[in-house]
Amino acid sequence: VKALVPSGGTGSRLRPITHTSAKQLIPVANKPILDYVLRDIVAAGVTDIGIVTGDTGAEIEAFAGDGARWGARVSYLPQDAPRGLAHTVLIARDYLGDEPFIMYLGDNILRDGVAAFVREFERERPAAQILTVRVADPRRYGNVEMDGDRVARLVEKPQEPQSALALAGVYLFDARVHDAVRAIQPSARGELEITEAIQWLVDRGEPVRAVEAEGWWKDTGRVEDLLDANRLVLESTEASVRGDVDEASSVTGAVVVEPGARIENSTLRGPLCVGAGTVVRDSFVGPFTSIGPNCVVEDSELEHSVILEGCRLTGVQRLEDSLLGRDVVVERTDRKPKSYRLVVGDHGEVGIV
Ligand code: DAU
Numbered sequence: 001v002k003a004l005v006p007s008g009g010t011g012s013r014l015r016p017i018t019h020t021s022a023k024q025l026i027p028v029a030n031k032p033i034l035d036y037v038l039r040d041i042v043a044a045g046v047t048d049i050g051i052v053t054g055d056t057g058a059e060i061e062a063f064a065g066d067g068a069r070w071g072a073r074v075s076y077l078p079q080d081a082p083r084g085l086a087h088t089v090l091i092a093r094d095y096l097g098d099e100p101f102i103m104y105l106g107d108n109i110l111r112d113g114v115a116a117f118v119r120e121f122e123r124e125r126p127a128a129q130i131l132t133v134r135v136a137d138p139r140r141y142g143n144v145e146m147d148g149d150r151v152a153r154l155v156e157k158p159q160e161p162q163s164a165l166a167l168a169g170v171y172l173f174d175a176r177v178h179d180a181v182r183a184i185q186p187s188a189r190g191e192l193e194i195t196e197a198i199q200w201l202v203d204r205g206e207p208v209r210a211v212e213a214e215g216w217w218k219d220t221g222r223v224e225d226l227l228d229a230n231r232l233v234l235e236s237t238e239a240s241v242r243g244d245v246d247e248a249s250s251v252t253g254a255v256v257v258e259p260g261a262r263i264e265n266s267t268l269r270g271p272l273c274v275g276a277g278t279v280v281r282d283s284f285v286g287p288f289t290s291i292g293p294n295c296v297v298e299d300s301e302l303e304h305s306v307i308l309e310g311c312r313l314t315g316v317q318r319l320e321d322s323l324l325g326r327d328v329v330v331e332r333t334d335r336k337p338k339s340y341r342l343v344v345g346d347h348g349e350v351g352i353v
Contacts, residue, residue: 004096010082048075102170139157243260252269
């Protein structure tokens with residue numbers, strides 16, 4: 001079994017963060033999403049991994065390199081534009097050969113990994129195996145209709161979903177999928193949809209299995225989902241304080257303080273993590289917060305937020321449900337502000353509550 005990891009695309013729903021960087025590299029609990037994806041794949045015993053890249057390819061390559069860090073061999077498959085997930089299979093034809101493969105979207109994150117999912121495929125050897133999850137709003141995903149335990153229909157982001165089952169971004173295929181991706185036409189949104197390729201297999205009577213995920217699953221395409229993924233990962237993180245925490249500080253719950261970080265006169269209530277080289281001074285950091293490396297947090301309160309590396313927060317009372325990109329400065333010098341001065345990227349959102 002090989003692996004295909006689509007990591008191109010534009011990440012338009014995570015702007016302005018993704019104006020300057022790949023959405024697959026946004027950190028969850030201070031590790032890029034793609035890191036979880038690669039670890040899961042290798043843990044399932046799959047070590048030949050092809051990463052599909054787009055405009056942000058250089059950044060993805062700088063991060064994943066040759067894959068040795070995960071015990072994998074990583075190859076790069078550049079895609080000229082995001083022409084659809086079935087198109088990523090089309091351009092990977094030579095790389096994949098006739099081997100079965102797992103396709104794991106580079107912006108998805110799963111509690112339980114994919115080892116059991118791969119074992120099940122190897123046992124049953126269907127043409128395709130999909131992973132489903134019950135969700136509150138199936139209109140945002142590929143929608144799966146079952147007929148007993150048979151997959152009957154797949155529809156990409158339907159206006160009127162016929163079931164509560166979403167298609168998670170993890171799929172297993174054998175070589176039969178190559179005929180399917182060659183046979184289908186671009187959809188109304190102009191993409192070669194993987195859902196349509198799978199439907200093509202279903203329509204030809206090829207065996208397509210669906211497995212329902214037991215643990216949580218997140219597609220990190222939107223800010224709310226990313227914060228949720230951060231919360232879920234932190235919930236199962238164990239405490240590890242390797243940086244300096246002074247006497248005047250108090251630390252409770254699952255708190256990770258990386259080496260070289262300094263906590264001074266502050267309260268940290270986990271689960272949360274603080275990256276290497278970051279200083280937290282005279283502040284409160286509440287649950288479900290990830291502060292990246294080399295940040296300075298002073299005289300501030302924050303919780304349920306993801307702060308990327310190099311940010312500086314001063315006098316911010318208080319920050320919640322927020323996502324800050326790299327090197328963002330949030331400063332408040334006057335306790336009762338007369339006015340706010342904000343410099344925010346395109347499509348940014350500012351909530352003053
Ligand atoms: O996350 C699950 C959902 O993923 C499924 O329920 C949908 O059926 C499936 O179409 C997909 O929907 P999204 O709209 O979330 O896909 P997105 O465009 O965000 O792309 C997912 C990943 O694949 C992302 O890492 C970018 C990459 N990608 C996407 C396309 C369309 C590529 O590398 N090339 C592409 O052409």
